[in-house]
Amino acid sequence: MKKIKLEIDIESCKYAELQQDDKKLVDEACEATKNSYAPYSKFSVGAAALLKNGIIIKGNNQENAAYPSGICAERTTIFYANAQYPEQPVVTLAIAARNEDGFLDSPIPPCGACRQVLLETEKRFGKAMRVILYSNDDIYIVKSVKDLLPLSFDESFLK
Numbered sequence: 001m002k003k004i005k006l007e008i009d010i011e012s013c014k015y016a017e018l019q020q021d022d023k024k025l026v027d028e029a030c031e032a033t034k035n036s037y038a039p040y041s042k043f044s045v046g047a048a049a050l051l052k053n054g055i056i057i058k059g060n061n062q063e064n065a066a067y068p069s070g071i072c073a074e075r076t077t078i079f080y081a082n083a084q085y086p087e088q089p090v091v092t093l094a095i096a097a098r099n100e101d102g103f104l105d106s107p108i109p110p111c112g113a114c115r116q117v118l119l120e121t122e123k124r125f126g127k128a129m130r131v132i133l134y135s136n137d138d139i140y141i142v143k144s145v146k147d148l149l150p151l152s153f154d155e156s157f158l159k
């Protein structure tokens with residue numbers, strides 16, 4: 001039996017160490033949690049996408065009494081960005097989450113469905129999307145969605 005190891009690259013830093021542009025995007029993601037509709041989980045997620053043209057699109061999770069009908073912050077944000085600006089690659093996506101006690105102490109990794117959608121957006125534009133995962137203590141940065149979903153399914157398998 002052969003073992004295959006997949007490695008991913010993650011940078012970790014503190015908020016104070018972020019570049020100004022990244023700080024702003026993280027601030028926008030935190031701000032976006034305020035408009036989350038999460039009466040069931042009480043878990044508010046916000047995302048902010050910086051597009052190539054400099055525009056920042058914000059979104060958050062939107063829940064529903066029929067639970068699976070709700071949608072995560074990342075997909076709300078990415079689909080809205082792609083719907084409004086179909087020619088604009090997403091350069092960086094920042095994600096933040098808080099529960100009833102406040103922002104989380106460790107970075108929130110996007111769910112599997114969101115990673116799949118982020119990957120498609122990255123591939124669609126042929127440009128790496130940086131992803132910043134905010135938390136009170138550490139911030140994780142990946143240079144490409146490929147690092148969030150290393151063994152991934154994409155359109156190449158359909159051919």
Ligand code: THU
Nearest residue numbers: 041043045061072073109110111
């Ligand atoms: N949620 C997100 O918005 N993004 C994620 O990456 C993980 C989970 C939302 C979905 C649901 O509204 C709540 O958080 C609890 O799962």
